[in-house]
Amino acid sequence: MNFAFSDEQEELKKSARRFCEEQYSSETVRRIMETESGVDEELWTRMAQELGWQAMIIPEEYGGAGFGYIELIVLMEEMGRAVVAAPFFSTVCLAANTLLVAGSDEQKQELLPGIAEGTRIATLALTEESGRWDADGVMATYSKNGGDYTLNGKKMYVVDGHTANTIIVAARAEGSTGEDGVSLFVVDAEASGLSRRPLQTMDQTRKQAEVTLDGVSVAGSALVGEEGNAWLAVTKVMDLASVALAAEQVGGAQMCLDMSVDYAKVRVQFGRPIGSFQAIKHKCADMLVEVESAKSAAYYAGWAAREDNEELPITAPLAKAYCSEAYFHCAAENIQIHGGIGFTWEHDAHLYFKRAKSSELMLGDPSYHRELLAQRIGL
Amino acid sequence: MDFDYGPEVEAFRAEVRDWLEANLPAGQEDSIRETFAGDERDTFMRDWEAKLRDAGYIGIAWPKEYGGRGLSTLELLVFNEEMVKARAPQRLNFFGEGLVGPTIMQWGTEDQKKEFLPKILSGEHVWCQGFSEPNAGSDLASLATKAELDGDEWVITGQKVWTTVAQYANWCFVLARTDPEAKKHEGISYLLVPMDQPGIEVRPLKQMTGDSEFNEVFFDEARCPAENVIGGVNNGWKVAMTTLGFERGGSVTTSYLRFSRELRRVIEIAQKFGKTKDPLVRQDLASHFTEVEIMRYSGYRTLTSVLAGKPPGPESSISKLYWSEYHQRVLKTMMDIRGLDGEIIEGEGYELDQFQYAYLFGRSEVIYAGTSQIQRNIIGERVLGLPREPKPEKSLSS
Numbered sequence: 010m011n012f013a014f015s016d017e018q019e020e021l022k023k024s025a026r027r028f029c030e031e032q033y034s035s036e037t038v039r040r041i042m043e044t045e046s047g048v049d050e051e052l053w054t055r056m057a058q059e060l061g062w063q064a065m066i067i068p069e070e071y072g073g074a075g076f077g078y079i080e081l082i083v084l085m086e087e088m089g090r091a092v093v094a095a096p097f098f099s100t101v102c103l104a105a106n107t108l109l110v111a112g113s114d115e116q117k118q119e120l121l122p123g124i125a126e127g128t129r130i131a132t133l134a135l136t137e138e139s140g141r142w143d144a145d146g147v148m149a150t151y152s153k154n155g156g157d158y159t160l161n162g163k164k165m166y167v168v169d170g171h172t173a174n175t176i177i178v179a180a181r182a183e184g185s186t187g188e189d190g191v192s193l194f195v196v197d198a199e200a201s202g203l204s205r206r207p208l209q210t211m212d213q214t215r216k217q218a219e220v221t222l223d224g225v226s227v228a229g230s231a232l233v234g235e236e237g238n239a240w241l242a243v244t245k246v247m248d249l250a251s252v253a254l255a256a257e258q259v260g261g262a263q264m265c266l267d268m269s270v271d272y273a274k275v276r277v278q279f280g281r282p283i284g285s286f287q288a289i290k291h292k293c294a295d296m297l298v299e300v301e302s303a304k305s306a307a308y309y310a311g312w313a314a315r316e317d318n319e320e321l322p323i324t325a326p327l328a329k330a331y332c333s334e335a336y337f338h339c340a341a342e343n344i345q346i347h348g349g350i351g352f353t354w355e356h357d358a359h360l361y362f363k364r365a366k367s368s369e370l371m372l373g374d375p376s377y378h379r380e381l382l383a384q385r386i387g388l
Numbered sequence: 389m390d391f392d393y394g395p396e397v398e399a400f401r402a403e404v405r406d407w408l409e410a411n412l413p414a415g416q417e418d419s420i421r422e423t424f425a426g427d428e429r430d431t432f433m434r435d436w437e438a439k440l441r442d443a444g445y446i447g448i449a450w451p452k453e454y455g456g457r458g459l460s461t462l463e464l465l466v467f468n469e470e471m472v473k474a475r476a477p478q479r480l481n482f483f484g485e486g487l488v489g490p491t492i493m494q495w496g497t498e499d500q501k502k503e504f505l506p507k508i509l510s511g512e513h514v515w516c517q518g519f520s521e522p523n524a525g526s527d528l529a530s531l532a533t534k535a536e537l538d539g540d541e542w543v544i545t546g547q548k549v550w551t552t553v554a555q556y557a558n559w560c561f562v563l564a565r566t567d568p569e570a571k572k573h574e575g576i577s578y579l580l581v582p583m584d585q586p587g588i589e590v591r592p593l594k595q596m597t598g599d600s601e602f603n604e605v606f607f608d609e610a611r612c613p614a615e616n617v618i619g620g621v622n623n624g625w626k627v628a629m630t631t632l633g634f635e636r637g638g639s640v641t642t643s644y645l646r647f648s649r650e651l652r653r654v655i656e657i658a659q660k661f662g663k664t665k666d667p668l669v670r671q672d673l674a675s676h677f678t679e680v681e682i683m684r685y686s687g688y689r690t691l692t693s694v695l696a697g698k699p700p701g702p703e704s705s706i707s708k709l710y711w712s713e714y715h716q717r718v719l720k721t722m723m724d725i726r727g728l729d730g731e732i733i734e735g736e737g738y739e740l741d742q743f744q745y746a747y748l749f750g751r752s753e754v755i756y757a758g759t760s761q762i763q764r765n766i767i768g769e770r771v772l773g774l775p776r777e778p779k780p781e782k783s784l785s786s
């Protein structure tokens with residue numbers, strides 16, 4: 010019985026914190042967020058080649074480091090703490106997970122080594138204009154001609170869709186509805202008929218794009234998993250990505266609490282530190298309770314993801330719903346506790362507030378995840 | 389990370405399970421209130437307690453030399469888990485086995501341990517907690533009950549209030565002021581006082597549930613031996629904090645079991661009343677489920693640090709705040725789901741059903757063992773290190 014990180018995992022956490030603090034300082038994050046791409050190539054390469062982060066959950070046979078999900082959530086937490094702006098969530102948590110869950114051996118051989126090395130940015134294009142995360146949200150279509158497939162439709166809110174080299178596209182068989190008929194295809198970003206447009210995002214640290222598929226033709230070997238039967242895999246990927254995102258939210262929430270407590274100790278009004286006023290102190294106490302609870306949820310979910318056991322479908326949406334709300338609440342309170350300075354562009358509070366909101370909506374909002382949970386516990 | 393208890397502990401679990409199957413009468417409901425009414429309940433509880441004792445299931449994690457079984461924290465946890473799973477009634481003598489016992493173990497002299505600990509386990513001593521006073525609740529250190537040495541005895545005068553089970557207890561652990569000149573935290577002693585004496589009068593108070601669990605206790609030159617001070621004269625505040633730590637943190641690793649069983653019942657009621665189609669109810673129930681699961685996960689984290697030998701600290705305030713506030717939310721959902729059915733009392737008198745009782749009792753859970761506001765103060769000041777509130781200036785009040 011041991012619900013704690015191992016010594017090696019604690020070491021990883023420390024080195025991740027150091028790297029993020031030194032390399033993804035607020036100054037750097039702000040520089041990256043002003044760019045259209047949202048990625049600093051040099052840092053991205055160092056992250057892969059010096060630290061091996063992109064390789065973390067990829068098995069050794071595909072050029073990865075072969076670690077488990079707990080190491081991944083350690084990294085996600087630290088990246089969340091620093092609001093790291095990089096295509097990590099899209100490449101690793103969405104695309105690599107999709108390939109690991111449903112990809113063929115050839116697809117893994119072809120795509121995972123590049124991801125591990127930091128030479129391939131990849132993403133999953135699931136959502137469309139409706140913004141829905143369920144199967145009905147997939148309206149883009151595919152049709153089969155001979156051994157090839159032709160894709161049509163418009164994918165929206167594709168995380169890092171404008172910089173990805175590889176886009177895994179969800180589309181449905183013409184005429185199909187619901188979970189039936191959904192398939193996944195590996196599509197090269199340069200494929201003819203595919204065009205993309207970066208979207209302006211309120212959270213500038215995580216970029217999104219529109220990806221239009223206008224008669225894009227792909228070979229039969231591009232199919233990920235079984236034709237028409239990919240929704241189960243998507244569900245699993247959403248669970249895994251939820252766990253990763255929940256860990257990122259924990260890191261962000263903890264940082265908001267730390268900023269709040271530090272400021273409440275030094276800011277003096279009415280002749281005393283504002284942290285001595287209960288209205289502020291009790292906010293901080295409530296934030297701590299949420300942060301600690303969010304940690305319990307995200308870490309336990311990380312364990313279930315590593316074990317790939319029957320608790321994952323329960324604990325993943327649960328963690329996503331709880332950690333989303335905890336992060337948002339902490340980020341909002343952080344602004345309030347800072348007063349006017351917290352409302353400035355110069356102060357970092359807004360970076361966290363915006364990331365908290367975008368990650369709360371990413372993969373479905375808390376109500377959506379609670380409804381998933383309700384269904385999965387038989388309500 | 390792993391959540392395995394290991395083969396030895398699992399073997400112990402099997403033993404406990406078999407014993408419960410053979411010894412706990414069938415037909416237990418989730419709450420003893422449903423299994424038995426009024427007097428029957430009291431009789432059953434006493435008999436059950438004796439059965440546990442005879443089988444060696446009291447104080448199982450206490451050292452053998454003080455009458456315990458010397459088992460590990462994990463075995464204690466497994467025992468508690470099986471008790472809840474079997475729907476065994478909640479244990480009596482919480483104040484003895486749960487609070488004053490561990491406090492004596494930490495602060496007592498060898499003689500005190502030998503004298504008091506075995507009697508807690510044998511049931512000879514039934515304890516109550518004499519901390520709160522009419523003018524000292526959250527601000528416990530401003531208590532006024534005083535104790536003076538008269539030869540080899542303390543003479544105690546003052547009043548305690550909200551003293552749970554004082555009407556059944558034959559001993560009371562009392563905080564009393566033994567140095568009126570000292571600063572308020574420094575002149576307090578932790579005394580062990582027999583209840584059965586002319587200087588003590590107990591008056592039951594009726595609670596909003598209709599029950600009378602707590603009491604007023606009047607001390608009029610009540611006496612106890614001079615050596616019945618725990619942790620040294622005028623050192624009672626520190627000792628009291630130990631007791632409160634146990635009170636706030638005591639069941640963090642098993643309380644989720646009770647809450648999870650209760651929630652399952654709430655879900656059953658929602659299904660029976662056709663309310664689980666309502667999206668708002670679904671949201672609430674999923675939220676409650678989430679919070680109970682998090683209680684379980686957090687319990688594992690606490691357990692991990694307990695097993696690593698870290699004593700319970702001010703962090704126990706986090707779990708106290710979390711579960712007590714959670715409980716109010718789920719009970720509100722339960723009342724909303726039942727609608728006016730929740731208002732109807734079946735049978736005679738004010739005999740509430742399990743949920744009605746829980747709903748009303750929930751109001752006290754955010755008050756006793758330190759109110760939610762006090763927990764937030766502790767978390768803010770002792771865990772996060774935020775500055776204390778300045779003391780009001782005395783000169784202004786005169």
Ligand SMILES: Cc1cc2nc3c(=O)[nH]c(=O)nc-3n(C[C@H](O)[C@H](O)[C@H](O)COP(=O)(O)OP(=O)(O)OC[C@H]3O[C@@H](n4cnc5c(N)ncnc54)[C@H](O)[C@@H]3O)c2cc1C
Pocket residue numbers: 287516517518519520521522524525526527549550551552553602752755756757758759760761762765
């Ligand atoms: C069911 C039940 C059983 C109990 N059993 C026992 C027992 O066995 N033994 C025992 O000794 N005591 C017992 N108590 C007493 C309990 O510990 C006290 O009620 C509690 O500590 C609060 O004290 P009080 O009632 O005097 O309220 P007060 O301290 O007067 O508080 C009133 C309100 O003021 C708020 N408040 C007070 N101080 C502050 C502050 N600094 N900052 C912000 N808000 C503040 C409180 O949060 C509360 O909302 C029991 C209480 C209940 C309800």
